[in-house]
Amino acid sequence: MATSCLEVRSVSRRFGGLQALDACSFEVERQRSTCLVGPNGAGKTTVFNVITGFVRPDQGTIRYNGEPIHGRPTRDIVRLGIARTFQNLRLFAEMTALENVMVYLRDDDGTGPVEAILRPWRTGAALRRKEEAAQALLAEVGLGHKSGEVVRNLSFGQQKLLCIARVLATGAELLLLDEPTSGLSQSALTAMVDLVDKLRSQGRTLLVVEHNTRVVQRIADEILFLHQGRLIARGTPAEILGDPALAAIYFGAAA
Amino acid sequence: MLFLQLLVDGLVSGCAIGLVAVSFSLYYSTTRVFHVAHAGIYTLGGYLAWYGAMQGIPFAIACALAVAGAAFAGAVIQRFLYDELERREATPLVMLIASLGALAVLQNGVAMLFTPNILQFPNPWRTRMLDLGIASVSYAQVLVAASGLAAFGALMWMSRRTLLGRRIRAVASNPFLAEITRLGPRSVYLAVMAIASAMAALSGIMVGLDQAMQPYTGVLVLLTATIAVIAGGIGSLTGAFVVAVALSVLQNVALILMPGRWSIAATFALFVVFILVKPEGLFRKR
Amino acid sequence: MSFLLSYLVLATIYSIAALSTNLLVGIIGIFSVSQAAIIGVGAYTVALLAGVVPFPVAMLVAVVLCALVNVLLALPSLRVAGDYFVVTSFGCQLVATAVFINWDTLTGGASGIVAIPAPSLFGFTADTPQTFLVISTIALLAACAGFWLLMRSPFGKIVHAIREDETAVLAAGKNVLRAKVSVSAVSGVYAGLAGGLYATFLNFIDPPSFDLHVSILILTMLVVGGARTLAGSIIGPFLLLALPQLLNLVAVPPTMAGPLRQFIYGALLIAFMLFRPQGIAGRRL
Numbered sequence A: 001m002a003t004s005c006l007e008v009r010s011v012s013r014r015f016g017g018l019q020a021l022d023a024c025s026f027e028v029e030r031q032r033s034t035c036l037v038g039p040n041g042a043g044k045t046t047v048f049n050v051i052t053g054f055v056r057p058d059q060g061t062i063r064y065n066g067e068p069i070h071g072r073p074t075r076d077i078v079r080l081g082i083a084r085t086f087q088n089l090r091l092f093a094e095m096t097a098l099e100n101v102m103v104y105l106r107d108d109d110g111t112g113p114v115e116a117i118l119r120p121w122r123t124g125a126a127l128r129r130k131e132e133a134a135q136a137l138l139a140e141v142g143l144g145h146k147s148g149e150v151v152r153n154l155s156f157g158q159q160k161l162l163c164i165a166r167v168l169a170t171g172a173e174l175l176l177l178d179e180p181t182s183g184l185s186q187s188a189l190t191a192m193v194d195l196v197d198k199l200r201s202q203g204r205t206l207l208v209v210e211h212n213t214r215v216v217q218r219i220a221d222e223i224l225f226l227h228q229g230r231l232i233a234r235g236t237p238a239e240i241l242g243d244p245a246l247a248a249i250y251f252g253a254a255a
Numbered sequence B: 001m002l003f004l005q006l007l008v009d010g011l012v013s014g015c016a017i018g019l020v021a022v023s024f025s026l027y028y029s030t031t032r033v034f035h036v037a038h039a040g041i042y043t044l045g046g047y048l049a050w051y052g053a054m055q056g057i058p059f060a061i062a063c064a065l066a067v068a069g070a071a072f073a074g075a076v077i078q079r080f081l082y083d084e085l086e087r088r089e090a091t092p093l094v095m096l097i098a099s100l101g102a103l104a105v106l107q108n109g110v111a112m113l114f115t116p117n118i119l120q121f122p123n124p125w126r127t128r129m130l131d132l133g134i135a136s137v138s139y140a141q142v143l144v145a146a147s148g149l150a151a152f153g154a155l156m157w158m159s160r161r162t163l164l165g166r167r168i169r170a171v172a173s174n175p176f177l178a179e180i181t182r183l184g185p186r187s188v189y190l191a192v193m194a195i196a197s198a199m200a201a202l203s204g205i206m207v208g209l210d211q212a213m214q215p216y217t218g219v220l221v222l223l224t225a226t227i228a229v230i231a232g233g234i235g236s237l238t239g240a241f242v243v244a245v246a247l248s249v250l251q252n253v254a255l256i257l258m259p260g261r262w263s264i265a266a267t268f269a270l271f272v273v274f275i276l277v278k279p280e281g282l283f284r285k286r
Numbered sequence C: 001m002s003f004l005l006s007y008l009v010l011a012t013i014y015s016i017a018a019l020s021t022n023l024l025v026g027i028i029g030i031f032s033v034s035q036a037a038i039i040g041v042g043a044y045t046v047a048l049l050a051g052v053v054p055f056p057v058a059m060l061v062a063v064v065l066c067a068l069v070n071v072l073l074a075l076p077s078l079r080v081a082g083d084y085f086v087v088t089s090f091g092c093q094l095v096a097t098a099v100f101i102n103w104d105t106l107t108g109g110a111s112g113i114v115a116i117p118a119p120s121l122f123g124f125t126a127d128t129p130q131t132f133l134v135i136s137t138i139a140l141l142a143a144c145a146g147f148w149l150l151m152r153s154p155f156g157k158i159v160h161a162i163r164e165d166e167t168a169v170l171a172a173g174k175n176v177l178r179a180k181v182s183v184s185a186v187s188g189v190y191a192g193l194a195g196g197l198y199a200t201f202l203n204f205i206d207p208p209s210f211d212l213h214v215s216i217l218i219l220t221m222l223v224v225g226g227a228r229t230l231a232g233s234i235i236g237p238f239l240l241l242a243l244p245q246l247l248n249l250v251a252v253p254p255t256m257a258g259p260l261r262q263f264i265y266g267a268l269l270i271a272f273m274l275f276r277p278q279g280i281a282g283r284r285l
C-alpha cells in the first residue's frame, strides 16, 4: 500500500481576473509517478509554482510528509526534498554543463564567501568534490561527455537532460518535471523517456506535466486531469486516457 | 510670517521641480529607460537661455530657443543612444551606464562651453519684488510658478485629449503590441523625449532665473524629482507633480528647524524609509 | 622618478576601488554611482584614527565600517525591485558628499583633513612613494587573490549563476539574498581598503576626492577595462589615470581641465556601452 508524501488541499490562486487554480486537492504517492495533464493554460505550471513556493496560494494547505509548506520560502521547500524543473529550462546559459549542476548540488560545502577566501585549500577540495559529484550526475543522464561544454552550445535535447541532472543534484525525493519531453525530436524524446522511466524504476517520486499521451501511458502510475484550474478527474492511465469526455476537453481546448 | 514666506517659496520652487518630475515620469513610464541624463538636459536649457539673454536677445525668445535646443538635444540622445542601444539588445544596466555617460557629457560640455562657475541671468527685472500681503515674491518666482503650472496643465491636456497623448499611453501600456500594430513606438519615444526635454529645460531656465546656475546642480534636482516620481507612484503624472511640490515645501519649511545643507539628507532618509514601507507609491494606478 | 611612482601608487589604489565596483556592478549586476562615497567613508575613518590607534587597527575599523555601510546601502536595491536602486545610489553619493562637507567638526568641512600620518607597520613607516608602492602593491595583490579565490569557489559559481538566472538559483534552494549581501560586504571591504590607502598616501583628503565625479571615474575605469573579470579592473585604472598626463600635453586652461577630463569619461562610457560593452578585457554587462 503506497503512502502519500505530498498532500494538496483545496488550493486556490487568482491572477487578476483569472482563477488559475480553483480548490485543487490531490495527493502524490511515494515512489510512484504521477502525471499532471490538461490543456494549455489549465494551471499545471501554477501547481508547480504553488508547491515550490514561487507563488503563494490564496487559500488551501500543502503538506509534505505531514509538514505544512505553503507560504514557506522556496529554499526551505527544496531542503525538505521537493525540486522542480522549468518549462522554459532556465539554464545558466553562459556556464558549462558541469557548473550548472554544481550550483544545484545540495551540500553547502564551500558556499561561504569568507571560507572561500580564508581557507582556499579546503575550498579547493570542496570544489573538486563537487565537480566529481556533478560529473557523476551528468553521466547518469547521459551527458558525461559534455561536462565542459557551455550550455548555449548544447542541443535542445541535451539542455533538457541537463535540467534533469540539475534537479537530481538537489537530492530531492520528490521531483516535479514540467514538460520534460516537449519540443524534443524523436531520438531525444526516446532518451528522455528512458531517463524518466529509469528514475521511476529507481523508486523516485515523480510529478510530471506531460502532453504526449504515449509518453503518459508509458511513465504514469496515476494521472491527474486539470482543466481551468480545477482537478476534474484522476485515475489510472487506462481510465483517464480511455475517457472520451476528457479527450474532448483535451483536444477541443487544444485545437 | 517667516513660515508663510518659506511656504510660498517652497510652493514656487516645487513647481519647477515638479516639472522635472513630471517630464521624467512621462519618459520613464513610456520607455522604461531610467534617463539620468535628464539632469543634463535641465542644465543645458538654463545655460542656452542664459547665453541668449547675454547676447541681448529678448528673454522670451531666448527661452523659446533654449527649450527648442534642449528638445533637439534630447531627441539626439534618443535617436543615437537609446534607440541604438535597444537595437543592440543592451541590458538595462548598460542603458543606465550610457545614460550616466550622457549626463557627464552634457554637464561638462556646458561647463566647457560656458563656464564651470556660478552664473546669473543679466535681466534686471528678475529680482523686482511683488508684495502679496502674506509673503512677497520676485518677478522671477512668479514666472517659475506660472510656467510650471502652465506646462503641467498643457501636458495633462496633451496626454488626455490629443491623438499623440493616446498613442503615448498605448505604447506605454504595451510596447510589444504597439510594435506589431505599427503604432510606431520609436517615433512615439522620440516625441516623448522631445516633450520631456523641453519641460526639463523650461524648469532649468526658470530656476536659473530665480536663483543662479551651476553645471552640476541638476543632479540634486533630479534626485528630488525621481524621489517624487517613485513616491507619487510610477505612471502617475499628477502624483509626481504633487509629491514634488510637497517635498519642496517640506524642504523649505524645514529651514526653520535645520540648516538647508541638511535638507537633501533629510529628504533622502525619508525616501529610504518610504520605499521600504510602501514601495508601490502613493498614487499608483492599478 | 617620483612622478611615475605616484602614478603607480594611485593606479594600484584605484584598481582596488575598481575591484570593489566590479563586485557590485559586474558581479551582482546592480548600478552604482556611490562607490566614491564608500571609499570616502574608509578614507575619513582612517584619517581620523591614524594618529590615535596603530595603522592596521585604523584600517580594520575602516574596512568593517565600509562593509557595513555598503551592505546597508545595497539592501534596498537587493530587496526592492524596479529602478529604485538608481535613486538610492545617487542619493547615497550626494548625501555622503553633503555629510563630508557639512559635518565639519568631524571631517574638517570643505578644507578637509591634512597631515594624515603615513602608514607604519611593524616599526616600518611608508613615508616615501617607493615604500608606499610596496604596501599598495601588496594590498592590490591580496585584493586580486581574494577576488580570484571568491570567483572560482562554489560560492562564486552561485553568484555567477544568480547573474544569469536568479529564479533558477532560488529553485536550487540557495539563499540568493545572502549571496548578494555577502558580495556587497566584500565590495565594501575593498572600498575601505582603497580609501584608507588613499588617505594615508596623499596625507590629505577633502570632499571633492570622493564626490560623484570620482564615482563616475571609477565606473569608467571599470567599463573601459571590462567588467566581470579581474584583468579589467586593473587595466582600466592604469589606462585612465594616464589620461590627465596626456591632457597636460595639450594646452588647456586650468579651470577647464576638470570638466574636460570628466567630459572624456562620459564620452568613454557612451562609446564603450555602444560599441564594446565588455570593455577591453571583460565580459558582457
Ligand SMILES: Nc1ncnc2c1ncn2[C@@H]1O[C@H](COP(=O)(O)OP(=O)(O)OP(=O)(O)O)[C@@H](O)[C@H]1O
Residues within 6 Å of the ligand: A015, A018, A020, A038, A039, A040, A041, A042, A043, A044, A045, A046, A047, A087
Ligand atoms: N504569475 C502570473 N501572473 C498572471 N497570470 C499568470 C501567472 N502565472 C500563470 N498565469 C496564468 O494562469 C493560467 C495558467 O497558467 P499555467 O502556466 O499554470 O498553465 P499551464 O497549464 O502550465 O499551461 P501550458 O500547458 O501552456 O504550460 C494562464 O492563463 C496564465 O496566463
Ligand SMILES: [Mg+2]
Residues within 6 Å of the ligand: A044, A045, A046, A087
Ligand atoms: Mg505550463
